[in-house]
Structure formats: structure tokens, C-alpha cells
Amino acid sequence: MAKWPKPREGTWTEHYPELGTGPVTFADSTSPEFYALEREAVFKRSWLNVGRVEALPRNGSYFTKELAVASTSIVVVRGLDGEIRAFHNICRHRGNKLVWQDYPREETAGSCRQFVCKYHGWKYDLDGSCAFVQQESEFFDLDKKDYGLVAVHCDVWDGFIFVNLDREPRQTLDDFLGPMIRALEGYPFGEMTERFVVRAEVGSNWKLFIDAFAEFYHAPVLHARQTPAAFHLPALAAGFEAPYYQLDGPHGVVSTAGIHPWLLSDEMIKPMERVTRSGLFGQWDAPDIGDLPTGVNPGKCDPWGMDSFSIWPNFTLLLWGQNWYLTYHYWPTAYNRHTFESTLYFMPSKTPRERIAHEMAVCSMKEYALQDGNTLEATQTMLESGVLDRFPLNDQEILCRNLHRVAVERVEDYQRELSEAAR
Secondary structure, three states, X not given: OOEXXXXXXXXXXXXXXXXXXXXXXXXXXXXXXXXXXHHHHHHOOOEEEEEEHHHOOOOOEEEEEEEHHHOEEEEEEEOOOOOEEEEEOEOOXXXXXXXXXXXXXXXXXXXXXXXXXXXXXXXXXXXXXXEEOOOHHHOOOOOHHHOOOOEEEEEEEOOEEEEEOOOOOOOOHHHHHHHHHHOOOOOOHHHOOEEEEEEEEEOOOHHHHHHHHOOOOOHHHHOHHHOOHXXXXXXXXXXXXXXXXXXXOOEEEEEEEOOOHHHOOHHHOOHHHHHHOOOOOOOOOOOOOOOOOOOOOOOOOEOEEEEXXXXXXXXXXXXXXXXXXXXXXXXXXXXXXXXXXXXXXXXXXXXXHHHHHHHXXXXXXHHHHHHHHHHHXXXXXXXXXXXXXXXXXXXXXXXXXXXXXXXXXXXXXXXXXXXHHHO
């Protein structure tokens, strides 16, 4: 018998009175002026996840990350001393992009002992210090010690690499993540090294796509045709209600019930799911990963399907009951466009059947995500029409309400600081 956590007194939303329960505006998702402020107030001041330590497997490994929202590129490197550091990807001589391959706007990765500028040959050690200047005697009073790479604040939490572009971060990474996220420490992220990456350019504001994955109220409607009629018609009639929600400052989590498709009759699942023993919830044959940290399944849902942790501002971490995980990143490129990235992580396959099960999960996730992305482009076009400026949110849309509230508050705080500095 299913066991759900008892809701706290009142609805989920009413448990956080600062959110309110009235209609909301999505003006923060349709305004070029707000986006210009958001770039400064949010993305140049927050801790941003840019990858995992497995991308830097040995000393000298590096990768670049294009951050259009902050008008910069960074290079993240594991130094010869083993330390992970980040730098703005710019040569101190004439401002050329330092690390790139054939196309300057494309991200790249590799391994080296020094970074060498393609333009005039300046060289930098992996700790950022300037090691060599071509024809150094031609310069005037130049001291290489003064011309190291521009460092970016960088820290690692449980294998996830975060950077902060602020000159002086207002919080440490641990304080920023808070107790809800830190309670996930000890999950075997580092052991799930078989990964698949999905990337798409989406014609919507970045927050609107986060909204789509922050509630499951839409699932039986938008994704109805993804399952046979014997399954989706009863689901559509009954609707869907996630059993657990929680906020922790700007972050939030929603947990879903578990579905055991291997217990369903053939007419309720797709034939390929039966053949591959896999689907949207991942491989049916879950690997043994030992005891889970206390932060997993915080609502103690039984059966438990997954936890979707929204980590401010643009990073989502999903832990699945079938013992795998995936991440979402939403990288703004304009007020009404962003790059969506999803990476799926599994324990390494030991058999062809396991590999096929993983790939089936990837295909299922991609199909669902494409349906969401297409819908969001339609949402963006009509929000921009300005026909409506207030929208009601239900109790399941608590993470959506919080996301837009925090975005507006951060921008208002930034504007207040600018005003006080101008006095």
C-alpha cells in the first residue's frame, strides 16, 4: 500500500507565507530590461555549476565553458598540483580568447601542461601565472607576476564544480547550498560515470523551462500520448499530485511517487519498454548502490519515484528511485532564449542489456523534454503579447512561484545597491 508523507498544516504553499497565494506575473520572463539586470544581479553573483570532477580526470585536464549570460568564457583546469581552479578565458596581452580549438565560440576540453595564446604566444602555467612573454624585452617595465590569468572563484561540492563570477562572493558554496542540498552528500555521484548528454536551443526564457520541470500537474495532459491508452486515460481522468514539496531559501525539491512498470500488464506499457526493461524512470533492474544519504526522498514517499532538486539559479539535480541520476542546466542567451543541457548518469554497463536499458531511458527522457520545450516556445510567444499580466498558480506550482519571487527579489536588491552607491 502506498504511503505518502502527511502534508504540513495547510497547503504546501501556505506553509511558506512569504510566497503568498495570489496570481503572479511573468513579466520577469518577457522583459529585455529585466534580463539585463538579471545578468548582473543573478548570474554574475551566484554559484553556478559548470560540471563534475570526472571531466578533469588527471592533472593537466581542462575544459572551457561559454557563459553568454555573463558575456565571458572560462577555463576550468586541474593543475599539476591536483587543485581545481577556474580562470576567465582571456590572454592578458591583447585580450584574445586563450583556450579554443577550431571555432572560438565552441567549448573544448583536453589536457596540457601550459596554456599558450594562439595570437602572440604568451604562456601561462596551470595555476594561472604568466610563464612566458614572447620578446619580453620589447615591453616597457613589464613584470610577468602582474599578468597572470584572471581567477574565478571556484569550489567543489561532492564532485560538482561551481564557479562564482563575483569579485567577492557573498556566501561560501556550503552556505549557498544550504542544509537541504548538503544532505545529499554521500550519494555515489562519482561512481555513476556512464553519461549521456542532450542539448537543445529553446525559444523561451530560462525560468519558464525550470517551471516545466518543477511541477508534474502537466504530466497527464502534455505527455498523455507517451503511454498506451490503458495507462494514460485513467491518469488523465484522475490528474496527478506529487506527494512532497520543500523549499530551502532559493532552492526547492519536489518528489514523485514510484511506478513499477514491470508489474503492469502489457497493454499499459510500450512493447519496447518490456523488451529493454527500461523507460522514463530508468532501468528496471536497479543496481545496488548501498544506503542512501538522509537527504534523498526527504518526504519518505513509499513507493518513491524520484526527487527533483532545483538549485538556484539554473541547475536541477534529479535522483531516481532506480538508482541513477540526471542534471538539467538552463543557460540564458537572451531574455527569450536559452540553451538547455541535460546529462544522464548511470553506473557503468556490464552487459549489452544494461547499456541498451540506459539508452532507452535517454530516448524516453529526450522525447518528454522535447514536448516540454515545444510547449514553452508557445508559452513565450503569448506571454510577450501582453494580453494577460496575472496568472493563478495552484498548490503544486509552489517551486514556480518561489523561482520567480527570488529572481525579482535579487534584481530589486541589486537596483537598491546601485541607488545607494549613487548617493
